Amino acid sequence: MPMIKPASKPDLQHISDAVFDKSGLEVFVLRLDLIHPGISGNKWYKLKYNLKEAIVQGFDTILTYGGAYSNHIHAAAIAASEYKIKSIGIIRGEKVEPLNPTLQDAQDYGMELHFISRSDYRHKNEEHFVNELKERFGNFYLVPEGGTNSYAIKGASEILDEIDIAFDWIITAAGTGGTISGIISRLDGAHNILGVPILKGGFLKEEVESLLFNYSGKGYTNWQMNDDYHFGGYAKFNSELIDFINDFKGSHKIPLDPVYTGKMFYALYDLSRQGHFPKGSKIVAVHTGGLQGIRGFNDRFGNLIH
């Protein structure tokens, strides 16, 4: 079996800030954004066992879905090229040329891109739709949108393996909930986990409960979701968020993306000020990556992120 280049061990960086000092907190950043030159952050963990499984099952192609700026599509293209397996990306919406940086990278790594309408995209999980894709493209191993399934949760459960300090809290951004499910399951009831959903709607708590139950048959009470920091929904933002991201990079030399990690760190600061975390807590904030998306964001909105 071709071996995927192992990602390097993520750095754990201490960050000092008056906000944390005042609240008596110690904060560390787990830099998943640095584990691999191309595949940023949590998507590496989520894809790892899916690609291994595809190869074990004898597939030579994976197919997956995503939006035009998707970190998952970007990571899937690179991971597939490292595994020497073909990849097909079904992209929501019309093709716009020239391709944006996310899709251009994906194509350069060999992903075959197909664009489908938003209305067709809604049927992506239906059997007849998948069968039509198989008629068109031949057989493939299907990786769901956002990459979340039990192989992804298994991969995400390894995110904390390299942490060698004692900690009380883990905080992470949550989209489909696969990453946080892996973290919760690995901690198996220990410590506290706080998820910051970046989608509006408040549905993620239930979704993660069901992901966890399907994965391990267990339920846990040592985690929570805080729905106050989506900034209006997926990829929505305001100037306060943008200023925060730019200031944070200025102070700590750590870049954040506007869709996931910017919102999570904003939540961490805000909740720290509000006294959400007991004095003396050690917090590990998971930097889940997503930095590739900054280019497309700046192209669209005018170089807001420095």
Ligand SMILES: *Cc1c(COP(=O)(O)O)cnc(C)c1O
């Ligand atoms: C996809 C993604 C997430 C969300 O991960 P889920 O497993 O879908 O919850 C968080 N941060 C970044 C940077 C991502 O790309």
